[in-house]
Each structure stands twice: as C-alpha cells, then as structure tokens.
Amino acid sequence: MPIPDQSAGLIRSHLALVLVVALTSCTTARIDVARHGSTDIDAHLGVVVLARQHDGGQDTEESFMDCVTEALSEGETPISLYPEQDFVDALFPWFEPRIAPATPEALPTLLKRPGVEEKLAAIGVRYLVWVDGSSERVDGGGGMSCAVGPGGGGCLGFVWWDTASDYEAVIWDLRGGESLGAVSADASGMSYVPALIVPLPLIARTQAAACKGLAEQLRGLMNGG
Numbered sequence: 001m002p003i004p005d006q007s008a009g010l011i012r013s014h015l016a017l018v019l020v021v022a023l024t025s026c027t028t029a030r031i032d033v034a035r036h037g038s039t040d041i042d043a044h045l046g047v048v049v050l051a052r053q054h055d056g057g058q059d060t061e062e063s064f065m066d067c068v069t070e071a072l073s074e075g076e077t078p079i080s081l082y083p084e085q086d087f088v089d090a091l092f093p094w095f096e097p098r099i100a101p102a103t104p105e106a107l108p109t110l111l112k113r114p115g116v117e118e119k120l121a122a123i124g125v126r127y128l129v130w131v132d133g134s135s136e137r138v139d140g141g142g143g144m145s146c147a148v149g150p151g152g153g154g155c156l157g158f159v160w161w162d163t164a165s166d167y168e169a170v171i172w173d174l175r176g177g178e179s180l181g182a183v184s185a186d187a188s189g190m191s192y193v194p195a196l197i198v199p200l201p202l203i204a205r206t207q208a209a210a211c212k213g214l215a216e217q218l219r220g221l222m223n224g225g
Contacts, residue, residue, distance in 0.1 A: 026189060026190075026204070027187055027188070027189035027204045027205055027206050027209045028187065028188055028189065029185065029186065029187040029188075029206075029209040029210060029213050030185070030186045030187075031183065031184070031185050031213040031214065031216075031217055032183070032184045033181070033182075033183050033217050033220075033221065034181055034182045034183075035180070035181045035221060036178070036179050036180050036181050036182075046080055046081075046082045046123070046124040046125040046126055046127070047072075047079055047080060047081055047082065047125070047126070047127045047128075047129060047222065048081065048082040048083075048084060048087040048125050048127070048128055048129070049065070049068060049069050049072065049081060049084060049129040049131060049169075050084055050087070050088070050095065050128060050129070050130055050131065051065050051084070051131050051132075052100075052130045052131065052132040053097040053100070059134075060131055060132060060133055060134060060167070061134060061135065061207070063207070064131075064133075064135070064167065064207055064210075064211055065084070065131060067207070067208065067211035067215075068131060068169075068211055068214060068215050068218075069081055069084075071211065071212065071215035071216075071219075072215055072218060072219060075219070077219060077223050079219065079222060079223075082123060082124070082125045086123075087123070087125060090119055090123050091116065091119060091120075094110055094113065094116065104172055104177065104178050104179040107172065107174065107177035107178070108177045111174070111177060120174055120175075125174065126173065126174055126175055127171060127172065127173060127174065127180075127222070128171070128172040128174055129169050129170070129171050129172075129218065130169065130170045130172065131167065131168070131169045132167065132168050132169075132170075133165070133166050133167030133168055133185075133210075134165075134166070134167075135163060135164070135165040135166075135206060135207045135210075136163070136164055136165075137161050137162065137163055138162045138163065138164050139161065139162040140159070140160060140161030140162065141159075141160060141161075142157065142158045142159040142160050143157050143158075143159065144156065144157030144158070144159050144193065144195050144199070145157055146195075154195075154196075154197035154198065155195040155196075155197065155198065155199050156195060156196060156197075157194075157195050158192070158193070158194050158195070159192070159193040159195075160190060160191065160192045160193070161190070161191055162188065162189070162190050162191075163188065163189055163190075163191060163204055163206045163207075164186070164187075164188045164206065165185070165186070165187040165188070165206040165207045165209070165210040166184075166185075166186050166210075167184070167185045167186075167210050167211075167214055168182060168183070168184040168185075169182065169183045169184075169214055169218055170182045171218070171221060171222065180221070181221045183214050183217040183218050183221065184214075185209075185210040185211075185213045185214040185217075186210070187206040187207070187209040187210040187213070188204075188206060189204025189205070189206045189209075190204055191203045191204045
C-alpha cells in the first residue's frame with residue numbers, strides 16, 4: 001500500500017531532523033597531564049585504583065571506576081591492579097572516607113601507623129591512584145508528549161540536555177610518600193531525543209570519552225611515557 005503524502009512528508013521530516021541532530025551532536029574532551037616524578041612500574045610493583053570518597057559528599061560513579069580499571073588492565077602494556085575493596089579491607093580503617101589521607105603530605109604519618117608498611121609489603125601494593133570527579137547534567141530543555149489511541153500510539157517532541165564529565169586521577173607513591181603525577185579529564189556534550197512517533201535518543205558519551213583519555217594518559221605516566 002502506498003504511503004499517504006502527509007505521512008510520507010512526516011517521515012521525511014523526521015529523518016531530516018534525525019540527520020541534523022546526529023551531525024551536530026558531539027562530545028569534546030580535554031586532557032591535562034602533570035608529571036611530578038618517575039614511576040617505572042613493572043610487573044612486580046602493584047597498583048591500586050581507588051575512588052576518593054567524600055564524607056557526606058558525591059562519590060565517583062562505579063561505572064567510571066570500572067571503565068578506568070578495565071582500560072588499565074588491558075592493552076599492550078597492562079598494569080597489575082590490586083582489587084579496590086581488598087585494599088580498603090586490608091588497610092582498614094585507614095582508607096575509610098572520614099580518615100583517609102587527603103594529600104601526599106599526610107602519607108608519612110599514615111605509613112608510621114603500626115603495621116601499615118608491613119601490610120602494604122604483604123599485599124604487594126606500591127602505588128595508589130586516587131580518582132575523583134563525576135558526570136552531571138548541567139542544562140536542558142524541550143518537551144515531549146506520548147499518547148496511545150485505538151489506531152496506535154506515538155510520541156511527539158524534542159528533548160535535549162548538556163552533560164559535563166570532570167575527573168582527576170592523582171598517582172601517589174606509598175613507599176616514598178609523595179605525589180608522582182596527575183591527570184585531569186574534562187568532557188562535555190549535548191544529548192538529544194527527537195520524537196515523531198518513535199523517540200530516537202542520541203546520547204553524548206561524555207563519561208566514556210573522559211575515561212578513555214584519562215586511562216591512556218595514566219598508562220603513559222605509570223610506564224614512564
């Protein structure tokens with residue numbers, strides 16, 4: 001059965017809208033690296049990646065931490081990572097949110113605690129990577145309505161929003177009690193959901209972009225690159 005001219009026109013308009021949105025939606029990322037020293041990590045030196053937790057504040061998303069640890073553990077130069085929760089349990093209570101060291105200058109005091117250096121040596125962890133940050137929706141607008149009737153259902157409208165993903169990772173040497181470098185990743189993008197009968201979400205993957213950039217630069221720092 002031929003498509004009525006009116007319906008065909010709506011479909012063409014819908015496709016044109018989707019094409020325009022797809023071409024204009026994008027994610028931009030900026031990565032900054034600061035090196036304070038050399039790490040020279042090898043297969044015998046363990047690394048733990050922890051999400052910095054703020055007492056009563058916002059924590060880094062678990063999905064972002066999973067992305068970073070997976071990226072560091074794979075590739076041509078994988079990094080030996082110690083499980084995050086196992087590390088926190090082994091060093092209990094020194095890395096609980098309320099008493100975890102906030103700066104490298106606090107590390108010497110922590111290392112002087114009874115049994116801390118021995119426990120670090122026993123589990124084989126030399127470097128700590130603190131990860132802090134989050135992804136947030138910062139703006140948005142539009143509207144959409146959906147209805148169901150005897151002849152079927154559909155949605156009509158247009159919704160958009162901006163997302164900002166800001167993260168920072170700092171490498172600490174737990175043996176020397178110093179900061180060796182830091183990587184910051186800022187990604188932003190606009191997501192769209194146009195709908196003419198069927199909603200078609202076009203999502204800006206800002207968190208994935210920040211994860212990729214941060215993990216690549218962390219790998220370079222920890223391998224002397």
